[in-house]
Amino acid sequence: MGLLVDGVWKNRWYDTSESGGRFVREDAQFRHSIGGPDSEFPAESGRYHLYVSLACPWAHRTLMFRSLKDLQSHIDVSVVSPIMLENGWTFATDEGSSGDIVQGHRYMHQVYTTARRDYSGRVTVPVLWDKKTQSIVNNESAEIIRMLGTAFDDLTGNRLDLYPKALRQRIDAWNARIYPAINNGVYRAGFATAQDAYEEAYDEVFAELDRIDAHLADNRYLCGDTLTEADIRLFTTLIRFDAVYHGHFKCNRNRLEDFDHIPGYVREIYQLGDLAETVDFHHIKTHYYASHGTINPTGIVPGGPDIDYSRPHGRDVVGTASAA
Numbered sequence: 162m163g164l165l166v167d168g169v170w171k172n173r174w175y176d177t178s179e180s181g182g183r184f185v186r187e188d189a190q191f192r193h194s195i196g197g198p199d200s201e202f203p204a205e206s207g208r209y210h211l212y213v214s215l216a217c218p219w220a221h222r223t224l225m226f227r228s229l230k231d232l233q234s235h236i237d238v239s240v241v242s243p244i245m246l247e248n249g250w251t252f253a254t255d256e257g258s259s260g261d262i263v264q265g266h267r268y269m270h271q272v273y274t275t276a277r278r279d280y281s282g283r284v285t286v287p288v289l290w291d292k293k294t295q296s297i298v299n300n301e302s303a304e305i306i307r308m309l310g311t312a313f314d315d316l317t318g319n320r321l322d323l324y325p326k327a328l329r330q331r332i333d334a335w336n337a338r339i340y341p342a343i344n345n346g347v348y349r350a351g352f353a354t355a356q357d358a359y360e361e362a363y364d365e366v367f368a369e370l371d372r373i374d375a376h377l378a379d380n381r382y383l384c385g386d387t388l389t390e391a392d393i394r395l396f397t398t399l400i401r402f403d404a405v406y407h408g409h410f411k412c413n414r415n416r417l418e419d420f421d422h423i424p425g426y427v428r429e430i431y432q433l434g435d436l437a438e439t440v441d442f443h444h445i446k447t448h449y450y451a452s453h454g455t456i457n458p459t460g461i462v463p464g465g466p467d468i469d470y471s472r473p474h475g476r477d478v479v480g481t482a483s484a485a
């Protein structure tokens with residue numbers, strides 16, 4: 162775990178000393194967009210590449226969109242090793258990485274310094290890479306999924322709209338609650354270095370999960386009967402919850418499987434199209450338990466849990482007519 166300072170790699174764990182033991186996530190620095198034919202980054206088949214970790218919930222969003230939007234043959238993918246230690250994310254193929262199939266780098270930080278020689282900041286995934294200009298288009302998953310959601314529609318003919326105009330306000334409102342309380346909430350609990358910081362995050366995680374569970378009693382998805390971006394963003398945290406966040410990040414009031422409505426909701430999304438192929442529990446568990454030496458010094462990866470996400474979800478009967 163580390164970061165780049167003026168283009169030089171430094172092996173350093175997160176510094177929580179300035180924030181009262183609270184984990185504060187850094188903002189992504191590359192924020193360009195893929196657009197129409199006149200834009201700097203026009204939508205073109207084969208031009209763009211995704212660097213992802215199969216363990217990472219933020220990268221997972223982009224893989225889910227790539228699958229739902231039929232982009233597999235237009236955007237190829239390099240997968241980093243699940244083990245992230247003193248060199249940060251690596252392309253060690255003996256540990257489960259695909260290798261950097263575009264540039265042949267050994268380390269993810271080289272992708273960043275290829276894009277910007279004196280880059281300072283964290284080296285995160287996902288990264289949307291432009292092979293033509295040898296640069297990073299964007300390294301913020303929330304923005305990458307919006308691009309994948311519409312920019313390539315004329316190429317693929319896939320018009321699935323996960324951020325429809327009529328639902329945007331509601332989607333934005335869900336995202337605004339779910340990001341701090343759940344997506345980042347589990348990290349705020351897990352990476353806290355002070356008891357009160359941990360408890361604050363833990364309480365928020367479960368308050369929001371309780372609210373969502375109640376909402377899902379008579380709403381098939383977060384925004385009623387339509388699957389949206391908000392569901393995808395929530396799913397990537399939920400699918401990791403019992404395997405990792407419950408134990409490793411100490412979010413253990415109860416398991417997700419113990420809720421009334423969330424488990425069926427998670428299974429329904431897991432079973433949609435080819436989305437199950439985007440979930441890799443080996444990478445997920447290995448990454449967290451074997452990479453975070455400050456939290457789990459032995460690096461032992463637990464055997465369980467053993468949850469069958471392909472069993473029937475029973476969500477077809479949920480009141481699709483009711484408003485969210």
Ligand SMILES: N[C@@H](CCC(=O)N[C@@H](CS)C(=O)NCC(=O)O)C(=O)O
Pocket residue numbers: 162163188189214216217218219220283284285286287300301302303
């Ligand atoms: N804002 C980014 C956050 C991405 C992020 O933090 N990814 C984690 C993996 S789960 C990472 O690469 N962390 C490495 C680090 O912080 O050094 C996004 O959503 O794309």
